[in-house]
Structures are given as C-alpha cells and as structure tokens.
Amino acid sequence: MKFFIEAIGCQQNGYDASRLAIFLKSAGLFESSAEESDIIFILACSVRQTAVDRIFGRIRNWNAKSPSGKKTSHQIIVTSCLTPDDQKKIIERGVSYWEFGDIESLEKIIGEKFNNRTIEQSSDSVYIPIMIGCNNFCSYCIVPYTRGRERSRPADEVILEASELIKSGKKQIILLGQNVNSYEFGFTKLLKDLDDLPGDFVISFISNHPKDMTADVIEAIVTLSKVKKEIHLPLQSGSDRILKLMNRPYSSKQYLELIENCKSKIENLLVTTDIIVGFPGETEEDFQQTVDICKKVEFSLAYVNKYSPRKGTVAYSLGDPISWVEKQQRWKILNHLVNKKL
Ligand code: SF4
Known part of the structure; x- marks a missing residue:
C-alpha cells in the first residue's frame, strides 16, 4: 500500500508528518507521489482561512478524475488542526477525519493492523x-x-x-x-x-x-x-491600536523594552518574529509604526503574514477591508526591510 502526506501550516504539522511517515514505513507501507498513492494524509491547519481553503482545494483535486478519465481511488484522510464545522464538511465530501496519534481509529479507517502502537520521531x-x-x-x-x-x-x-x-x-x-x-x-x-x-x-x-x-x-x-541564544517573539503589529484589536496585551513600548532587556543580557542574541499585515483597520500610520519597530529591533528573521479572516474568531466580525494589493505591498516592504527579500 502506498501513501502520501501533505503538511499544511505550522512546524508542529511538519514534525507530525515526518513521524507519521516513519510509522507507516515501519509498518510496511511505501511513500509515493500523491497521484500513485492509495492513501493521502492531509495534516490540516485552521489558523487562516487560506489554509482551510487549501485543504478543500486539495481534496477537490485528489478526488477529481485522472487525465485518462478514470475515477481516482485514493483514500483521503485529514488530521490535525480542524474546527468541528470543517470536520463535518470534509466528512460530507467522503473524506475521513482522524485524530492524530490514535492508532486504533487509523486501523479502522484504513483496514490495516499495526504492530507499533505509537508514532515515533525522525x-x-x-x-x-x-x-x-x-x-x-x-x-x-x-x-x-x-x-x-x-x-x-x-x-x-x-x-x-x-x-x-x-x-x-x-x-x-x-x-x-x-x-x-x-x-x-x-x-x-x-x-x-x-x-x-x-x-x-x-x-x-x-x-x-x-x-x-x-x-x-x-x-x-x-x-x-x-x-x-535566540528568541522567537511574535510582535504581530507595532501599532498599539491594532495590538488592542488583536487582543495582544502589550504595547509597542513594552515590546521594545523587553527586547532591549533581552539584548542587554544575552550576548549576540538573535530575535525572530511573526507579523500580520492588513489586519482590519490597519492604516498607513499603523503600518508605519510596525516598520519603525522593525528598524529598531533589527530582527534576524520575520515571518510576515497577510491577514486573512477566519470564521469563528472575534476578528471575523471586523470583515476584511484592506485590499489584497495593499496587503501585498505592506508584506513586500517588511520582507524587504527584515528578510532582505523582494
Ligand atoms: S498566542 Fe494567540 S496567535 Fe498564538 S496560538 Fe494562542 S491565540 Fe493563537
């Protein structure tokens, strides 16, 4: 039996994907391409709506007919981070949802018996x-x-x-x-x-x-x-107004003081961060405050994300008023400034 794993989203999913692959291979299954596999695992991420859309897009593609017109026969199993609502939707599409790590239920879904009862490391x-x-x-x-x-x-x-x-x-x-x-x-x-x-x-x-x-x-x-000697400290925004809307309970001043304190105590400290651009209501001035703090901190790396509304979150009610073009422009500015990319 052949399998393929796609991990969407965070490091946790990347980590789980490599453990799952080792587990399946040790049970005698073969890793292969998505097209040739009997089972396709999707390690889902629900943090952003775009990640959820990607899961449904993948399911659509892999459930589609092959170029020869033959209906594909993959079994698709979605696991990891998925809201109960989305779990229901994928089950309605004939896809299984599996609670990651539950070997007994995996055996029932794919009809295989495993000797190993835990998923190990790589x-x-x-x-x-x-x-x-x-x-x-x-x-x-x-x-x-x-x-x-x-x-x-x-x-x-x-x-x-x-x-x-x-x-x-x-x-x-x-x-x-x-x-x-x-x-x-x-x-x-x-x-x-x-x-x-x-x-x-x-x-x-x-x-x-x-x-x-x-x-x-x-x-x-x-x-x-x-x-x-490194710290990953998500900033998310340099604007106090936006931080408040994000429910992040610190100000840009407190964040800066924290970084200065860390840098004064830890020699050659590397600081990385996460930033969201285009949060609802983020004005040019708010964005500029994020740029200013990036210049002051000199992050060694920033994971810059364009805001995408996620149903079920508080911010969803704020809509998505910043255009994609504007978000893209802000994303480029920060990447160029911090990550030296265009
Ligand atoms: S700290 Fe905030 S962004 Fe991070 S997982 Fe918790 S709620 Fe999400």
Whole structure:
C-alpha cells in the first residue's frame, strides 16, 4: 500500500508528518507521489482561512478524475488542526477525519493492523511538544477553538523523551508549544533539567508570548550553556491600536523594552518574529509604526503574514477591508526591510 502526506501550516504539522511517515514505513507501507498513492494524509491547519481553503482545494483535486478519465481511488484522510464545522464538511465530501496519534481509529479507517502502537520521531533536529492548545484568544486566531485550552505534558515524560532522543544521536531539541512560557510545570525548571542531561546537543524553543517572557526565562537563556541564544517573539503589529484589536496585551513600548532587556543580557542574541499585515483597520500610520519597530529591533528573521479572516474568531466580525494589493505591498516592504527579500 502506498501513501502520501501533505503538511499544511505550522512546524508542529511538519514534525507530525515526518513521524507519521516513519510509522507507516515501519509498518510496511511505501511513500509515493500523491497521484500513485492509495492513501493521502492531509495534516490540516485552521489558523487562516487560506489554509482551510487549501485543504478543500486539495481534496477537490485528489478526488477529481485522472487525465485518462478514470475515477481516482485514493483514500483521503485529514488530521490535525480542524474546527468541528470543517470536520463535518470534509466528512460530507467522503473524506475521513482522524485524530492524530490514535492508532486504533487509523486501523479502522484504513483496514490495516499495526504492530507499533505509537508514532515515533525522525531526523537530527527534533521537535518535542511540551504543551498543546492556547488560552490567549488573539482575536484573529482559531487555535484556542480547534486545539482547546493549554494542556502541558508532565515534565518527567518530556525529559525521558529528550534523553532517549539524545542517546539515539539527536543534536537539537526544539521544545514546541503555542506559548511555551506558560508551561504548567515550570518552563525554566524544564530548561534547566534538559540542560543537565549528558550529551552533545542544543535546546531551542518556540513560540513565546511577549506578555509571558519573564526575567527567569531570560536568565535561563543566559546561564544554561545548551540553550541557544535566540528568541522567537511574535510582535504581530507595532501599532498599539491594532495590538488592542488583536487582543495582544502589550504595547509597542513594552515590546521594545523587553527586547532591549533581552539584548542587554544575552550576548549576540538573535530575535525572530511573526507579523500580520492588513489586519482590519490597519492604516498607513499603523503600518508605519510596525516598520519603525522593525528598524529598531533589527530582527534576524520575520515571518510576515497577510491577514486573512477566519470564521469563528472575534476578528471575523471586523470583515476584511484592506485590499489584497495593499496587503501585498505592506508584506513586500517588511520582507524587504527584515528578510532582505523582494
Ligand atoms: S498566542 Fe494567540 S496567535 Fe498564538 S496560538 Fe494562542 S491565540 Fe493563537
């Protein structure tokens, strides 16, 4: 049996896709192109409407007839981040929805028995999820509705997983969560315990929320030798008015002070960020404030996203008044400024 996996969206999905591929191959299935596969997995992302549209577009394409006119016979399975409404819609299109990691239900969907009961890891650099879900309810984001409230994995489970991965030769451990700073069992304690593990490896983590980037986390980056001297700190906007509409509880001044504090304590610190352009109501002046803060911080990388309204979020009621052309222009300006791309 042949399979194909497409991961849409965040690093978590990329990580899950590589684990799923290893799991399926170890069970005797073969990885192939989408056209030749018996099963197509889509690791869905619901953060933006464009990502959801892409899932439905893929389903349409793969369910379409082949050029020879023969109806294709792929079985399509969608998993990961999908709202209950969208789950219903994909099931209506004859596509299965699978709760990622539930081996028993995967066996029922594809009619295969697996000896392995868990989906393991891959590659030199590995992601270790330490928590899922989010409590922050940024007005543009669907994650708290699709992935639910924050749930943290027990620290001893994370440390055991990391220790086994390091023994098996992994060189970089990337701790993963929507907001790792609010890890329930103490994020800095977890960093310290991981740093104490023997072996030649480094630790990094994503993502942080500026409101939770406390002095003890900064101190841990300074003092723990295996923790990389880099921080991913999503800014989203440099305008206080837009930050408020986004339900991001910090001001541009507080953000700048935080960065200055980090830079003064951590030598050669690399700072990366996420920015949304074209949020409803973002004026030229608001955008200019984002440009100004980018110039001051000198991010080493910015993931710049054009706003797209997501049904089910608070911001959806604000509509999408900024034209695509305007969003594209702002996107280009920031990419050119920060990422030196056109
Ligand atoms: S912090 Fe905001 S943007 Fe990030 S997952 Fe949570 S709600 Fe979404």
